[in-house]
Amino acid sequence: xxxxxxxxxxxxxxxxxxxxxxAASGLAFSSYGMHWVRQAPGKGLEWVAVIWSDxxxxxxxxxxxxxxxxxxxxxxxxxxxxxxxxxxxxTALYYCVSAAGSFDNWGQGTLVTVSS
Amino acid sequence: ETVMTQSPTTLSVSPGERVTLSCRAxxxxxxxxxxxxxxxxxxxRLLIYDASTRxxxxxxxxxxxxxxxEFTLTISSLQSxxxxxxxxxxxNNWPPWTFGQGTKVEIx
Numbered sequence: 001x002x003x004x005x006x007x008x009x010x011x012x013x014x015x016x017x018x019x020x021x022x023a024a025s026g027l028a029f030s031s032y033g034m035h036w037v038r039q040a041p042g043k044g045l046e047w048v049a050v051i052w053s054d055x056x057x058x059x060x061x062x063x064x065x066x067x068x069x070x071x072x073x074x075x076x077x078x079x080x081x082x083x084x085x086x087x088x089x090x091t092a093l094y095y096c097v098s099a100a101g102s103f104d105n106w107g108q109g110t111l112v113t114v115s116s
Numbered sequence: 117e118t119v120m121t122q123s124p125t126t127l128s129v130s131p132g133e134r135v136t137l138s139c140r141a142x143x144x145x146x147x148x149x150x151x152x153x154x155x156x157x158x159x160x161r162l163l164i165y166d167a168s169t170r171x172x173x174x175x176x177x178x179x180x181x182x183x184x185x186e187f188t189l190t191i192s193s194l195q196s197x198x199x200x201x202x203x204x205x206x207x208n209n210w211p212p213w214t215f216g217q218g219t220k221v222e223i224x
Contacts, residue, residue, distance in 0.1 A: 045152075045203055045215040046215070050213070061211075
């Protein structure tokens with residue numbers, strides 16, 4: 001079955017950086033767009049970023065544009081979220097999601113806490 | 117940006133009851149609408165896509181309908197494992213991909 005496993009979360013001070021990794025298995029990874037979706041504690045779902053299956057297109061939420069970048073390595077079945085200039089409001093559980101239109105498969109998430 | 121609005125925010129229901137959740141889009145999303153279920157402490161799970169198609173593994177008691185700007189998720193007979201938060205999401209007008217704020221289905 002499809003497995004998406006996120007890693008790289010942790011506690012970081014405001015202004016610092018963090019890199020999240022999502023390792024995928026059980027799917028034709030290079031055929032899927034990959035998204036990051038986050039959920040602040042007790043809140044709803046917020047789309048963060050997407051990278052096309054071949055890496056040709058990338059889009060970001062306005063709240064992270066200019067601070068976050070997304071990349072993928074189809075040879076390793078991995079997608080990455082580089083988060084720079086982190087803010088307190090970036091504190092959330094970050095989910096990796098595979099999508100063919102709808103968001104078909106979700107990882108269990110990795111928690112990012114931005115605090116001084 | 118397409119704003120998704122769900123109603124009600126919370127629904128108190130007894131097991132066995134029929135439940136209807138609503139989702140409205142600020143502009144047409146055609147049939148590019150999905151519903152997700154999120155149980156406490158778990159990741160969201162795709163239930164319905166393309167407004168009315170059940171995802172693999174989604175029980176038959178879940179059904180979706182609608183197109184354009186008005187959508188409905190119906191649970192024909194609520195089971196104990198259905199108490200959760202439900203989110204709608206549009207994937208027609210992007211970026212961004214947008215979610216509703218969620219409807220919590222709780223035990224009455």
